[in-house]
């Protein structure tokens with residue numbers, strides 16, 4: 001490969017995206033949000049009026065760059081559909097080469113669920129970024145521009161935590177490339193850390209290993 005590969009895995013809304021993007025900029029490496037691939041497949045399936053639990057390989061095979069750049073991939077409905085199509089081995093196989101090819105020329109920072117375990121088992125650095133469901137729900141809540149002082153904030157937060165937990169359970173419990181901590185991954189608990197502090201810690205870990 002033409003550069004180092006850094007795998008950033010972890011559960012939903014743990015801050016992987018923010019971190020991976022900043023890390024890539026800092027190290028001058030290409031960045032790929034692999035969740036967007038599954039979200040884009042989920043979106044196409046929903047658009048076609050198909051049940052996301054039904055075989056979706058054909059959608060994954062015809063995925064284009066434009067599909068992954070759509071603005072409507074960040075909803076809870078799409079996340080759920082993504083998780084359902086991502087459980088299908090044929091969908092995952094269809095997306096493996098895209099991910100490996102991405103890092104071929106210059107290496108890269110890739111964030112997802114199975115980067116260090118399945119896509120790049122030989123990654124130069126493997127990070128597993130996590131936080132408690134309550135912390136992750138609050139971060140996602142604020143990121144979506146929700147008002148924490150609103151009357152129904154508590155119920156909406158609880159609802160978000162439930163949705164995150166359900167998706168994590170599905171992602172960790174599936175047969176095909178389940179989300180798990182790679183043996184040689186460095187686990188970073190981010191509950192009490194700011195985004196800047198997480199980046200600083202990760203840069204320390206990465207520089208030690210590259």
Ligand code: C5P
Pocket residue numbers: 012013034035036038039079082083084086087111112113114115167171
């Ligand atoms: O990271 P994000 O929340 O955008 O991912 C959406 C869904 O895509 C995840 O819940 C998971 O089911 C799936 N996914 C995956 N493997 C990856 C990245 C995402 O299975 N590498």
